[in-house]
Amino acid sequence: MNQVPNIVKGGSFVLEDVTPQQVFTPEDMTEEQRMIATMTAEFIEKEVSPQDEQIEGQNFAMLVHYLKQAGELGLLGAEVPEEYGGADLDQISAMLITENMTRGSSFALSHGAHVGIGSLPIVLFGTEAQKQKYLPDLATGKKIAAYCLTEPSSGSDALGAKTTAVLSADGKSYTLNGTKQYITNAGFADVFIVYAKVDGEKFTAFIVDKETLGVSTGPEERKMGIKGSSTRSLILEEAEVSIENTLGEIGKGHLIAFNILNVGRYKLAAGCVGTSKWVIELSVKYAKERKQFNRPLTQFPLIQKKLAEMAIRAYAMESMVFRTGGLLEQARQSIDPSDSDVTEQIVQTLEEYALECSINKVYASEALDFIADEGVQIHGGYGYTEDYLVERIYRDARINRIFEGTNEINRLLIPATLLRKAMKGEVPLFAAVKQLQEELIAYLPPTLNGDPLQIAQAMIYSAKKMFLLAGGVAVEVYQQRLEDEQEILESLADMMIEIFAMESAYLRACKATEVDGANKASQKIKMTTVCVYESFAKVEQKIKGVLAAVSEGDSLRMQLSIVNKLVRFPLVNLISLKREIAQRIIEAERYIT
Structure with missing residues (x-):
């Protein structure tokens, strides 16, 4: 695979120092990228939002109508090559479309399922004939796509699928039988990406057309949320699919399924960024208008605290998403489409940052839950x-x-992926653990001058050492059995997630300070400081939990004494910082950095 010079290896952030110049931040967006974001937001505001009630009431004809309008604007073909009617945009531009679609609620979900997990398998893994046949219609919205992996008996265990594909006697088609469950867009999709086992064993992807005999859908699921989207079962009964619609190699469907999910996880995080900004805007405007005890809610410190904490989480996830988008784009640029092994290059590129994509997904989805919950709380009874x-x-x-x-x-995938990369020699994890043991014997807490970014840098460095200490001890104790210790793996994953969050926030603040000066970057510096201190506390809690689970006696006491040296940092008045952060949000009546 062709390599871009100095390309950052996936997962290496826990082992190596990262410079601000190595990360892409929202402030690095080009004018064209900003225009794409604005165009998307305006399309939702002017076209989709006025029809919100009907779309949420499952008026699928209207939903499809606006998907086609999005196609006319180029918002369905961002990642489709130009020769097939797409725009072939960079990863940041494609991500910005996803982020700015979110105020369309269920429409945004239908859009995301179509352009991401629905169309991308053909973009990335389709044959030339398949691309010519399907992509032009998918890019314009003439046809809508759906992704069919989950089954009644297999969710997370995707390879446990029961759907079968049997080759016909003449070798010209496969007969598919089985049921796929919880399929977004199923009620109106024209093209389904379906996974089935050839001869009951070889997990394989197929492109299945709606009009194929034996293809039908079940009734709409009655869901807690995303009510305007279509979610049904896809039923395959003796469905005959041409061998020309086999996607990728027989028995290699897992490479498509799991790598497309990596992209889906990253885009889900981008959607969470957009929704989080929306909630903050709704909440601060309501809090300024709503009065209690003759004062606007925004004058109460506990409301200010909520707004600040919502914004800090949004800032961290936004920093993570843009950083990951930059990595994905850099890797994409390294692919040579003229090479005969282009499919292998694509797989390697998507696998490289699978760990980061999972981190984005977990952090952003849980941060959004926190933000949405606090948004309801600020609205009080009206929010219910x-x-x-x-x-x-x-x-x-x-x-x-x-x-x-x-x-x-x-969470299980995150440390497992890092260990697998280490076993392959792709990241020097074991060498870093060995070096750490020598370092910690003579470790002394750093001398700090009071600069908040210097302190943040030292805390991130220390957090990485704690992760290596916890991971090294866990591997030493459990070795191959570590995969069965899910609570330990969860803690290691949580440490990596918090490290990536605090470092992404820190690097963004550093880059902004270098460009604009500390005064203009003050909001970012404050949010970074709170983010780092609160994430660091979680890392400290997790390492103590891991050590208590894997060590005892003198060994545990020695390890805890090392941890006590690693967590020795000055206290900061986080209450004051959150009040200052909130004031900026209140003045702007929206998320602002």
């Missing part, structure tokens, strides 16, 4: 009624922790 959008957002947000692999599964 359907008259206020925050009620719907609260319900809609809950699915994100289940979509694209549950957060539990993603």
Whole structure:
């Protein structure tokens, strides 16, 4: 695979220092990228939002109508190559479309399912004939796509699928039998990406057309949220699919399924960023208008605290998403489309940052849940009624922790992926653990000058050491059995998630300070400081939990003494910082950095 010089390896952030110049931030957006974001937001505001009630009432004809309008604007073909009618935009531009679609609620979900997990399998893994046949219609909205992986008996265990594909006697087609469950867009999709086992064993992807004999859908699911979207079962009964519609290689469907899910996880996080900004805007405007005890809610410190904490989480996830988008785009640029092994290059590119995609998904979905919950709380009793959008957002947000692999599964994948990369020699994890043992014997807390970014940098460095200490001890004790210790793996994943969050926030603040000066970057510096201190406390809690689970006696006491040196940092008045952060949000009446 061709490599871009100095490309950052996936998962290496826990082992190595990262410079501000190595990350992409929202402030790095080009004018063209900003225009794409604005165009998307205006399309939702002017076209989709006025029809909100009908779309939420499952008027699928109207939903499809606006999907086609989005196609006319180029908002369905962002990642489709130009030769097939798409715009072939960069990863940041495609992500910005996803982020700015979110105020369309269920429409945004239908859009995301179509352009992401629905169309991308053909974009990335389709044959030339398949691309020519399907992509032009998918890019314009003439045809709508759906992704069919989950089954009644297999969710997270995707390879446990029961759907079968049997080759016909003449070798010209496969007969598919089985049921796929919880399929977004199923009620109006024209093209289904379906996974089935050839001869009951070889997990394989197929492109299935709606009009194929033996293809039908079940009734609409009655859901907690995302009510305007279509969610049905796809039923395959002796459905005959041409061998020309086999997607990728026989028995290699897992490469498509799991790598498309990596992209889906990243885009889900981008959607969470957009929704979080929406909730903050709704909440601060309501809090300024609503009075209690003859004062606007925004004058009460506990409301200010909520707004600040909502904004800080949004800032962290936004920083993470843009950073990951930059990594994905850099890797995409390294692919040579003229090479004969282009499919292998695509797989390697998507696998490279699978760990980061899972981190984005877990952090963003849980941060949005927190933000939506606080948004309801700020609205009080009104937030519990359907008259206020925050009620719907609260319900809609809950699915994100289940979509694209549950957060539990993603938490297991994060450390497992890092260990697998280490075993392959792709990241120097074991060398870093060995070096750490020598470092910690003579470790002394750093001398700090009081600069908040310097302190943040030292705390991130220390957090990485704590992760390596916890991970090293866990591997030493459990070795191959570590995969069965899910609570330990969860803690290691949580440490990595918090490290990526605090470092992304820190690097963004550093970059902004270098460009604009500390005064203009003050809001970012304050949000970074709070983010780092609160994430650091979680890392400290997790390492103590891991050590208590894997060590005892003198060994545990020695390890805890090392931890006590690693967590020795000055206290900061987080209450004051949150009040200052909130004031900026209140003045702007929206999320602002």
